[in-house]
Amino acid sequence: MPHAFHEVLFPLAVAFGAAGGPERKTEIVILGSGHEERNSRWADSRRRYDAGSGVRSIEDLYAIAAFFEERRGRLYGFRYRDPVDHRSSTPGTSPVPFDQTIGTGDGTRATFQLTKTYGGVHAPWVRRIDKPVAESVRVAVAGSEVAVGAGFTVDAATGVVTFQPGHVPAGGATVTAGFEFDVPVRFDTDRLEISLTAFSAGSLPSVPIVEIRL
Known part of the structure; x- marks a missing residue:
């Protein structure tokens, strides 16, 4: 199911504290003369985020875990509100x-x-x-x-x-x-590591999210 998608929005409170943005894939060849040949491998950029930096409470942790489970990890896509560009x-x-x-x-x-x-x-x-x-x-x-x-x-x-x-x-x-608009994304992991002890000590979980093509 390559286009399995749920029309549901990732928790806004967490998304608006997340980090990330666009990436591109550029191939660079260094010639013998020292000059460069540069070629763009992708016609469009692709966005990546880590929503872990948006986690502020234990309630946020539970909300992300529940959202992750309902999406079955990387299986289903969903909507994500880019805090900078929406x-x-x-x-x-x-x-x-x-x-x-x-x-x-x-x-x-x-x-x-x-x-x-x-x-x-x-x-x-x-x-x-x-x-x-x-x-x-x-x-x-x-x-x-x-x-x-x-x-x-x-x-x-x-x-x-x-x-x-x-x-x-x-x-x-x-x-x-x-x-206004959202970004179609999916989780970029099938595993979430959540530790209340680590969270209480100030360590945030990694919640990688990547844009998908529809």
């Missing part, structure tokens, strides 16, 4: 429907994938957003916000925005969106 907007601001360009209308296309663009001068990277927070999604066409429900719907399990009949973007119309 909005279409800049840190500390609320999403607005003009944050991210997600496509251009052609008069017939009704579906658009939510995305977030990083950078914009040298080599911008477009990240596919598969797990938006449904109630946070706002969409605009040609600078005018579209009403959710009547004008469009969003699939929170895939990040696909679908425009309703009569609201399909006209040819050349820019489609933008604002949203």
Whole structure:
């Protein structure tokens, strides 16, 4: 079951104290001249976290253990709220429907994938957003916000925005969106080592989590 996934959110209190971020895989070859040849092995980055640093209480330990057991260790994926990067907007601001360009209308296309663009001068990277927070999604066409429900719907399990009949973007119309989102992840271990004695002495458990492709 390569895509087994539970639409459930990892405990927020623990996630927001966790450490981690994106990683890439770059191959570097040193030539005889001393110059380098660099090649990116991955088209997209992949995020890794250690949620152990977010554990603050024995209650947190029990919550993680229960969550781990229900996911069967590495078997089932789940949602994870990145404490640093979980909005279409800049840190500390609320999403607005003009944050991210997600496509251009052609008069017939009704579906658009939510995305977030990083950078914009040298080599911008477009990240596919598969797990938006449904109630946070706002969409605009040609600078005018579209009403959710009547004008469009969003699939929170895939990040696909679908425009309703009569609201399909006209040819050349820019489609933008604002949203909050989660990262699809799984545990990166089938074993949790939890010691109350060690925790009381200030030693935090390791809870490795890694992003998955859907």
